[in-house]
Amino acid sequence: MLARFLVQPGAPQWQWILAVLGDFLILGGALFALLSLVPNRYRKTLVVILTFLAGLIYSVEFFWPADPETGKNFLTDLRERVGEATNVVYAFALGLGVYSLLRFHAVNLIRKRPGWHNNLAFFIAFAVMLGVGFWDYLRPSQMSANAFNMLFMGVVAALGATMFSTIGFYIVSAAYRAFRIRSGEATLMLAAAFIVMIGQVPVGTYLTSGLPSTGLASLFRFENISYWILNQPNMAAWRGMSFGIEIGALAMALRTWLSLERGSFFEKEL
Amino acid sequence: MGIFEKLQHIDRRVMYVLLALVLAAPLIWVWGQPIEVSPAVRKAYDTIEKMPSDKVAIIVIYWGSGTIAENRPQTEAIMRHLFELNKKFAILAFSPEGSTFALDSAKTLAAQMGKKYGTDWVHLGYKPPANLVPLVQSFPRNVNRALVADKDGTPLSKIPMMRGVKDIHDIGLIADTTSVGELDVWIAYVYGPYRTPIVYAPTAVIAPEAFNPLDAGQIKGLLPGLQGAAAYERLLGRAGFATKAMGALSTSHILIILLIIAGNVGYISSLRRRRREGETGPGG
Amino acid sequence: MDHATVPVAILLGVLSFLILYKIFSARRGKELYIRRIAGLSAIDEAVGRATEMGRPMLFSPGLDGLGLPTLQALSILKHITSVAAKYRTRIIVPTRDSVVYTIAEEISKEAYSAQGVPEQYNPDDIRYLSDDQFAYASGVVGILNREKVASNFMFGYFYAESLILAETGHQVGAVQIAGTPAITQIPFFITAADYTIIGDEFYAASAYLSREPTLLGSLVGQDYAKAVIVFIILAGAAISSIFGMDHSWLNWFKSG
Numbered sequence: 108m109l110a111r112f113l114v115q116p117g118a119p120q121w122q123w124i125l126a127v128l129g130d131f132l133i134l135g136g137a138l139f140a141l142l143s144l145v146p147n148r149y150r151k152t153l154v155v156i157l158t159f160l161a162g163l164i165y166s167v168e169f170f171w172p173a174d175p176e177t178g179k180n181f182l183t184d185l186r187e188r189v190g191e192a193t194n195v196v197y198a199f200a201l202g203l204g205v206y207s208l209l210r211f212h213a214v215n216l217i218r219k220r221p222g223w224h225n226n227l228a229f230f231i232a233f234a235v236m237l238g239v240g241f242w243d244y245l246r247p248s249q250m251s252a253n254a255f256n257m258l259f260m261g262v263v264a265a266l267g268a269t270m271f272s273t274i275g276f277y278i279v280s281a282a283y284r285a286f287r288i289r290s291g292e293a294t295l296m297l298a299a300a301f302i303v304m305i306g307q308v309p310v311g312t313y314l315t316s317g318l319p320s321t322g323l324a325s326l327f328r329f330e331n332i333s334y335w336i337l338n339q340p341n342m343a344a345w346r347g348m349s350f351g352i353e354i355g356a357l358a359m360a361l362r363t364w365l366s367l368e369r370g371s372f373f374e375k376e377l
Numbered sequence: 378m379g380i381f382e383k384l385q386h387i388d389r390r391v392m393y394v395l396l397a398l399v400l401a402a403p404l405i406w407v408w409g410q411p412i413e414v415s416p417a418v419r420k421a422y423d424t425i426e427k428m429p430s431d432k433v434a435i436i437v438i439y440w441g442s443g444t445i446a447e448n449r450p451q452t453e454a455i456m457r458h459l460f461e462l463n464k465k466f467a468i469l470a471f472s473p474e475g476s477t478f479a480l481d482s483a484k485t486l487a488a489q490m491g492k493k494y495g496t497d498w499v500h501l502g503y504k505p506p507a508n509l510v511p512l513v514q515s516f517p518r519n520v521n522r523a524l525v526a527d528k529d530g531t532p533l534s535k536i537p538m539m540r541g542v543k544d545i546h547d548i549g550l551i552a553d554t555t556s557v558g559e560l561d562v563w564i565a566y567v568y569g570p571y572r573t574p575i576v577y578a579p580t581a582v583i584a585p586e587a588f589n590p591l592d593a594g595q596i597k598g599l600l601p602g603l604q605g606a607a608a609y610e611r612l613l614g615r616a617g618f619a620t621k622a623m624g625a626l627s628t629s630h631i632l633i634i635l636l637i638i639a640g641n642v643g644y645i646s647s648l649r650r651r652r653r654e655g656e657t658g659p660g661g
Numbered sequence: 662m663d664h665a666t667v668p669v670a671i672l673l674g675v676l677s678f679l680i681l682y683k684i685f686s687a688r689r690g691k692e693l694y695i696r697r698i699a700g701l702s703a704i705d706e707a708v709g710r711a712t713e714m715g716r717p718m719l720f721s722p723g724l725d726g727l728g729l730p731t732l733q734a735l736s737i738l739k740h741i742t743s744v745a746a747k748y749r750t751r752i753i754v755p756t757r758d759s760v761v762y763t764i765a766e767e768i769s770k771e772a773y774s775a776q777g778v779p780e781q782y783n784p785d786d787i788r789y790l791s792d793d794q795f796a797y798a799s800g801v802v803g804i805l806n807r808e809k810v811a812s813n814f815m816f817g818y819f820y821a822e823s824l825i826l827a828e829t830g831h832q833v834g835a836v837q838i839a840g841t842p843a844i845t846q847i848p849f850f851i852t853a854a855d856y857t858i859i860g861d862e863f864y865a866a867s868a869y870l871s872r873e874p875t876l877l878g879s880l881v882g883q884d885y886a887k888a889v890i891v892f893i894i895l896a897g898a899a900i901s902s903i904f905g906m907d908h909s910w911l912n913w914f915k916s917g
Binding site: 168169170171172173178180196197200201202203204205207208211214222263266267270271273274277278280281282284285286345348349350351352354355356357358359360361362363365367368 | 680852867883887
């Protein structure tokens, strides 16, 4: 807000960054000062009011009819600004997360706790990635781009793919352990899993290739049964679960918005 | 414990080694098999065929290195189809890795098929996932203002194929290739108000959730995982990685089924033994 | 949709009214019944198991940011941490999101303070691991293996890494209770975890654990809302069967 008055249009990026940071410090400081003046017994009430107003923006913006041409109503722009402000708050929280990581690994490294070499590896990886990233950003060159690509695509992306591929192995051991004919429902689930698995691959098509591809008999081809299972019972179950989940989410959203939620954030109702 | 009972306690390391072998072997010695085209994939193909040539398709990239084996063949199949039909597309990436992979794929295909950047295809760059909903809400009304520039920072107004693209009515198709499953965002903010056709290409794990919108007509086609990509390649008449990898998928599914059967044989054997011991007492 | 259409506004209004009506009427003291949910009943047993074995527990609040599933997961974390504090059992909470990390820290501190053992709180047990999905997963896998976790709780929104976490928990011998509104991940939790909370049981967890009248009333309101949905489905099926798909009442429900 204040940055708009402090910085000239077209000014370098660093001036904007400093002005916005200053903005937050000044306005944030003012806000904290005001909050500290509020007596303790009214603080929760204040939080409740702010929560309600914040949610009210989104609710009213959603329900208020929009101009058919622009697709906006009088709150749409404000809602978009509030969304952007939320992203900024998240960015500050990222700094807290990084601080937590650094503190945790530093303490383990300094005290040489068991596995301290892993903590050292964290710092080395952190420093190298940070350094190369800033090198490529501030002084881009072919060498910096190659180094960044080697680290990002060659190490980070490859490690991510490796972790993901362990899922394939875990599915085998989990399915082997879990799919036992313990009851009628378990047997039904097993049969459905067999049919869907075999129907998804060419081997399944091959096994029932003797059946005609049209007519009543074609319904018994593995790929058709598999498609029917996914398209009918699966869809019905999905819809049922989705309705339940979304209504549960609606209820929780209402309770949180109206500060009726119990548990983490309020011990007593207001 | 009898030999059959031991089948329910197979060491998981043995299973992992077997899986590695049955996956690797068909990739090395390619096992060609007929690929079946499901109605969902056929619908996706027909939707892209019918897309008006004067509009631009948007290929959404929301996958990374973890799901590259499934999503990259899907992406390449869709790109190839659009190139063959001389239809233009713009890549919109919400994953930094996927952005790079999609760029490489598009460049390779463009070189093979004689297509030019800026005229036949464009890469709109990487957008942070936190911006997905605001972006999808805003770009239908004003594409230039929402998407601004391509991956190199060139304003859209200076890119030949994007000059005529003002709003959602100039977009002929959204092809969403994803491992995350943000389909409800596209349906809510693009299909719902504007009825822009959406073709969905998710990984196989999240594909079952797409049958509801497919049945409701909210998406116009579905490419489920590697199998969907292979079926699409068959429709294009060009065997790519997906077609070759279907052999590996087949053998791995067969292995899982055999192991489950073995486990159940062991389970039933142990149940029978316990029943016999219950009747006669342990030790006969 | 960007803005509500008339049918959406009416439906949301009706569902919200039902939920709020039951919340406020439940506060008048009427005893409400909630059926047993095995996974949630097993939480105390899982904490007890970890206490007896002298091994820590792990709670993963999912991979999403501060949304509804994570808020619910944090409610469950508060309950579990309170029980853990009572039994002096260690609970490790790795997070993927830095905002969730700060809130999990506060929740843990408060839970230990409420039990009169603030000195038991160890800030190193609440960790922000990484924003990257699989970096987070590999971090949790490492913790599960190194700490030999006895009980593994996974509540929140999960993606593909759910099976990695659950299968590793099984391999280290932990008892596992999982709950997620992510329908695609439920099959993985069912195969690998000991107890799975499915669908809207996840959102019922806070009511189940706390037995607060407000939350129980909300659950009943949700059931009424589901009844309204069922009625609309049946009415729509009947109308479309009798009058065809192009009836004006059906067209009215379509958005846009």
